[in-house]
Amino acid sequence: MKVIGYSASPRKEGNTAWVVNKILEGAHEQGAETQSWSSSDLEIKPCRGCLACHKGARGCVINDDMQDIYAALAQADALVLGSPIYMGQMSGQAKIFTDRLFAQISPRFSPHYKEENAGKKLILAFTQGNPDPGRFQVYIDYTKHMFQLLEFDVIAVPVVAGLRTESAQERTELHAVMKEIGSSLVAERAPEE
Template sequence: MKVVAFIGSARKNGNTATVVKQILAGSQSKGATTEVFYLHDYNIKPCQGCRYCEERNRCKITDDDVPVLHQAIIASDAIILGTPTYYGDITGQFKQFVDRCYPFCQIVTDGKGKMEFYSILPQRKLGILVAISGSMGPEVLDSHIKVAGHCFNDINAEFWRKILVPYTTWTPVTADHPVMATAFKTGEELVEAIANKKDG
C-alpha cells in the first residue's frame, strides 16, 4: 500500500510540507509506504498546449523529469496534492505539474459538441488536497480545490478529503497547531479507506 505526495512549495519545512508530512506519518503508523516529491526539485517543463497527448496519451516532451512523477502516480494507491497560495492562487510549479498530468486524460465526445473527461488509469485511487493560505481567508482556496479536482479526475483519484489551512501568516503550522491532529488522523483513516477499497 503506497501513499505518494506532491508538494508545490520550495520550503521543505514550511506550512504545506509540515501538514503533508503529518498525514504521511499517520499513514506510516498504519503500515503504509510513503514517498514525497517536492516539485521544485524536478525539471517540469510547461505544457505546450500542442494536444499531442490527446491522441497518444503520452506527452511530446521527453527531456524533463515528468516521467518520474508519472510513474509515481501510476504506482500509488493514494495521492496527496499540497500547495501554498502565491498571489491568491496555487503556485506556478504546482500548476505545471497539474498541466502535465493531462496525458492521463481520456476525452469522450458524443459528436454533438458534448465532451466528458475520464482517466486512462485503471486503478481507482484516493486523493487528498492540502491547501495553505498566508494572509487570506478560506475563500481564496476555492481555486485550489477546483484545480485539484481536475487533476484527480485525470489520474483516476476520488477526491476523498481536503485539508484547508488559512491565515498561516499569523498562525504558522507548528507541532501544536490544531490541524496537526487532524492531519495525522487523516493519514490513519486514509490507510483504512484504501484497505476497505481493496477488500470491496
C-alpha cells in the same frame, strides 16, 4: 497501499511541505508505503500543448523529472498534493504539475488511461496566510471539482489558514489533525471534510 506526496511550494521546508509530510506520516503509521516529492528539488517544465501524448503511445514526451512522478503515480493508490495559496489560487508549481497530468489521467484526456487509474485517492491540501479558511472557498471547491473530473476520488481538502506570522509546524493541534487525514486514506472510510 502506496501513497505519494507532492509539495508544490518553492520553500522546501515550508508550511506546505510540512502539511504534506504530516499527512504521509499518518498514512505510513497505518502501514502505507510513502514517498514524498518537493517541486523545489525537481525540474518540471510546463505542458507544451504539443498533444504528442495523444498521438503516440509514449505518454508525455517532455523528458524531465515529471517522468519519475508519472511512474510513481502509476503505482500509487493515493496522491497527497499540497500547494500554498498564491494570489488566491494554487501556486504556479502546482498548476504546472496539474497541467502535466493531462497526459496521463482521464480517458477523456489521455489514450494512455488505464482502468486501474480510476478512483485514485486524492488529498488536496492548501496552506495560506489569510486567517479565514473559507476565504478562497469558491476557488477551492472549483479545484476539487476539476480533480474529480480527472477521476480522482477526492477524500479531503484541508485548508491550513493563518500562516502569516507562525508556521504550520508551530501549531501543535495540527499535528494530530493532519496525521488523522493521512490515516483515513488507508482506512476504509474517509472522515467528514
